[in-house]
Amino acid sequence: MANSVARRAIVTGASGGIGRAVATRLARDGFAVAVHYGGQQAKADEVAAGIKAAGGHAITARADVAKAEEVSALFQRALDEFGRLDVVVHCAAIMPLFRIVDADLESFDRVIATNLRGSFLVLKEAAQHVSDGGRIIAFSSSVIAKAFPTYGAYIASKAGVEGLVRVLANELKGRNITANVVAPGPVATDLFLAGKSEALIEALRKATPLERLGQPEDIASAVSFLAGPDGAWVNAQIFRVNGGFA
Numbered sequence: 001m002a003n004s005v006a007r008r009a010i011v012t013g014a015s016g017g018i019g020r021a022v023a024t025r026l027a028r029d030g031f032a033v034a035v036h037y038g039g040q041q042a043k044a045d046e047v048a049a050g051i052k053a054a055g056g057h058a059i060t061a062r063a064d065v066a067k068a069e070e071v072s073a074l075f076q077r078a079l080d081e082f083g084r085l086d087v088v089v090h091c092a093a094i095m096p097l098f099r100i101v102d103a104d105l106e107s108f109d110r111v112i113a114t115n116l117r118g119s120f121l122v123l124k125e126a127a128q129h130v131s132d133g134g135r136i137i138a139f140s141s142s143v144i145a146k147a148f149p150t151y152g153a154y155i156a157s158k159a160g161v162e163g164l165v166r167v168l169a170n171e172l173k174g175r176n177i178t179a180n181v182v183a184p185g186p187v188a189t190d191l192f193l194a195g196k197s198e199a200l201i202e203a204l205r206k207a208t209p210l211e212r213l214g215q216p217e218d219i220a221s222a223v224s225f226l227a228g229p230d231g232a233w234v235n236a237q238i239f240r241v242n243g244g245f246a
Contacts, residue, residue, distance in 0.1 A: 006030055007031045007032070007086040008031060008032045008033075008034075008078070008082035008083070008084060008085050008086050009026050009032070009033050009034065009085070009086060009087040009088065009089065010033075010034040010036060010061075010074070010075070010078050010085060010087075010088045010089070010126075011023040011026065011033055011034070011036060011089045011091060012036040012063075012074075012090045012091055012092040012122060013037075013038070013090075013091035013093065014033070014035040014036050014037065014044065014047055014091065015035070015037035015038075015040040015047060016040065016043050016189070017091075017187075017189035017190060017191055017192075017216055018091055018184065018187060018189060018216045018219050018220070019036075019091035019092065020043075020047050020216065021215075021216030021217050021219065021220040022089055022091060022216075022219070022220045023035050023047055023051070023058070024047065024050065024051060025217070025220035025221065025223065026087070026089070026223070026224065026227060027051040027054065027056035027057075027058060028054070028056070029224055029227070031056075031086075031087065032056070032057040032058065032081075032082055033056070033057070033058045033059075034058070034059050034060075034061050034074070034077065034078040034081070034082070035051075035060045035061070036060075036061050036062070036063060036074060036092065037062055038062070038063070038064060038065065038092060039062075044060045044062075045060055047060075048060050059078070059081050061077045061078065062074075065090075065092050065114060065118030065119075065121060065122060066113040066114050066117050066118045066121070067121075068121050071118075071121040071122055071125055074125075075125045075126075075129050079129060084131050085126075085129050085130050085131060085134065086130065086134045086135070087130070087134055087135045087136075087137070087227045088122065088126040088130055088134075088135075088136050089137045089138075089139075089223055089227070090118075090119055090122045090126075090136075090138045090139060091139050092114070092118060092122075093114060093115045093118075093139065093157075093158075093191075094111060094114045094115065094191075095111075095191055095194075096110070096111060096153075096154075097151060097154070097195065098150055098153070099149060099150055099152075100152045100153075103152075103153065107153070108153045111153040111154060111156075111157050112153070112156070112157055115154070115157035115158065115160075115161065116156075116157040116161060116164075119138055119160070119161045119164060123138065123164055123165070123168055123179075127168060127171070127172060130177055132175045132176055132177065133176045133177065134177050135177065135178050135179075135180075135226060135227050135231070136168065136172075136177060136178070136179040137180055137181070137182060137223055137226050137227065138161050138164075138165050138180075138181050138182075139161070139183070139184070140158040140159075140161050140162050140182070140183040140238065141154070141155070141158045141183055141184060142184060142185040142240050142241075142242040142245050142246070143155060143158075143185075144158055144159055144162075144183070145246060158183075161181065162181050162183075162238055165181045165236070166179075166181075166236045166238075169235050169236035178226070178235040178236075179235065179236060180231075180234060180235065180236065180237050180238075180239055181237070181238045181239065182219060182223060182241055183238055183239065183240045183241070183242070184214060184218075184219050184241050184242060185208060185214055185240070185245030186205070186208070186213050186214060186242075186245060187213060187214040187215065187216060187218070188213040188214065188215060188216075189216060201213075204245075207245055208242065208243035208244050208245045209243065209244040210243040212243065214241070214242070214243055218243075219241055222239055222241040226239065
């Protein structure tokens with residue numbers, strides 16, 4: 001395997017939604033992909049099978065991104081299979097929505113553990129193991145600029161991710177590794193649509209000048225740019241891929 005493909009990547013949260021589209025697009029771009037999942041093995045297996053059916057190379061690997069030992073094992077699994085890592089894309093996240101005044105601390109802690117602690121752990125491993133000249137891409141959200149009710153914990157976690165990545169980009173100086181954040185606007189995924197009324201979804205669709213929800217492939221195209229040769233001079237940026245949802 002080590003010499004059969006040019007580039008190798010880990011995509012976390014790749015069992016569905018945006019992560020699935022990212023993993024599939026990177027495979028099409030010539031990457032061997034480690035398809036990470038948290039609890040949906042069947043969906044991850046389906047993503048990997050699709051990549052293989054198209055002539056690509058993929059493995060699946062489970063990890064709870066909030067647990068340091070499991071994140072470390074995820075990276076070791078990919079390194080054992082691929083020999084090196086060129087790109088890490090961290091998509092895994094949760095988005096339970098609740099008002100600050102009503103929230104129990106356990107709900108808040110769960111969002112922070114998965115979205116912020118998880119990002120810290122993945123970024124830490126990526127900084128250790130991505131080869132010089134590689135790319136690290138994390139995910140935030142354009143909803144940070146909106147301050148919608150019930151999004152408090154989610155926005156707090158994603159604002160933290162943006163801060164971590166910009167610092168990491170400076171800490172990687174001398175290794176020619178870029179570190180960036182993709183911040184999607186409203187994208188038609190199960191994570192985004194869950195719990196929303198048709199009226200709210202329609203309002204969000206009309207909130208962008210392009211008058212549509214994003215599709216996972218829109219976001220995957222942005223990741224492909226950052227991970228590819230044309231993204232080499234983009235570093236420490238928050239890439240808001242949102243159709244004008246500002």
